[in-house]
Amino acid sequence: MDFSSKNISFDKDSYQQEWIEIQDNLKKKVVLEDDFTWKISPQGSCLDQAGNVESLQYIGGVDVSFVKEDPSLACGALVVLNAYTLNVVHEEFEVVRLKVPYVPGFLAFREAPIILGILDKMKQKAHPFYPQLLMVDGNGILHPKGFGLACHLGVLSNIPAIGIGKNLHHVDGLTRSGVMQFLQGGESMAKDVIPLVGKSGQTWGAAVLSTPDSLKPIYISPGHRISIDSSIRVVKLCCKFRVPEPIRQADIRSRIFLQKFKGSENLII
DNA sequence: GCGACAG
DNA sequence: ATCTTGTCGC
Numbered sequence: 001m002d003f004s005s006k007n008i009s010f011d012k013d014s015y016q017q018e019w020i021e022i023q024d025n026l027k028k029k030v031v032l033e034d035d036f037t038w039k040i041s042p043q044g045s046c047l048d049q050a051g052n053v054e055s056l057q058y059i060g061g062v063d064v065s066f067v068k069e070d071p072s073l074a075c076g077a078l079v080v081l082n083a084y085t086l087n088v089v090h091e092e093f094e095v096v097r098l099k100v101p102y103v104p105g106f107l108a109f110r111e112a113p114i115i116l117g118i119l120d121k122m123k124q125k126a127h128p129f130y131p132q133l134l135m136v137d138g139n140g141i142l143h144p145k146g147f148g149l150a151c152h153l154g155v156l157s158n159i160p161a162i163g164i165g166k167n168l169h170h171v172d173g174l175t176r177s178g179v180m181q182f183l184q185g186g187e188s189m190a191k192d193v194i195p196l197v198g199k200s201g202q203t204w205g206a207a208v209l210s211t212p213d214s215l216k217p218i219y220i221s222p223g224h225r226i227s228i229d230s231s232i233r234v235v236k237l238c239c240k241f242r243v244p245e246p247i248r249q250a251d252i253r254s255r256i257f258l259q260k261f262k263g264s265e266n267l268i269i
Numbered sequence: 270g271c272g273a274c275a276g
Numbered sequence: 277a278t279c280t281t282g283t284c285g286c
Contacts, residue, residue: 002283050273055273063276064276064277065277066276066277066278067278068279069278070277071277102273102276102277104273105274105275110276111276121276137275137276138276139275139276140275142275143275144274149275149276151279163275164275165276166275167275167276168275169273169275170273171274175273187272198275219275240273
């Protein structure tokens with residue numbers, strides 16, 4: 001018998017076999033074209049001939065926060081914003097204990113279940129602010145296997161999803177310094193959108209300077225049921241600051257919620 | 270072998 | 277991801 005770590009191990013490696021297979025299967029369902037009925041209308045909500053709202057109304061932003069003192073304690077947040085005022089119209093939180101580690105390339109297995117739980121709860125209640133689109137703090141197809149957190153959430157919720165990375169996950173020869181060279185190497189042209197073309201020739205998304213004065217790009221890639229171009233269009237409409245408002249609000253509010261939670265009576269989770 | 274590796 | 281104070285600029 002072999003009682004070594006071969007059979008019994010609870011570290012990162014023990015999850016990967018299973019996770020790779022799940023990613024491969026979910027990836028077969030991903031849609032990288034626009035697949036929604038609403039319109040992206042920069043000037044505000046618009047109506048069709050019958051007077052029905054035709055434009056995108058509610059954008060969901062998702063994030064998961066942690067505290068240093070207790071690294072397995074996590075707070076998932078889903079905030080819903082009016083797509084044009086960018087005001088928060090609804091927020092949901094869920095505090096849980098995470099049982100799996102963060103493994104680069106497998107972020108979804110840590111963070112997606114919390115968000116999917118929240119979405120499911122809203123859907124069952126036929127909640128009026130159930131989001132039409134998700135903006136995710138993490139990548140879509142810009143991922144070693146072409147299936148990041150935004151794809152994972154999109155496919156399993158069947159909601160169009162966009163991935164936003166604040167840092168570049170190096171894939172297909174793409175590097176941070178390479179992107180920065182491109183951003184500076186341009187002439188006097190207003191190059192605020194750099195297509196992320198890997199050495200294989202594939203386009204993985206775009207590095208975008210999301211506000212007039214930002215020096216550090218965000219990395220946009222489609223997650224599900226939306227194209228790269230549409231992803232960029234929607235995200236640009238949401239950027240009061242470098243990080244698009246839905247994600248920024250989810251980040252801020254989940255952090256506050258978790259701080260209050262750990263500071264109050266419910267330490268028994 | 271070495272470095273890189275979303276959150 | 278997490279923590280933090282000061283500080284620069286409009």
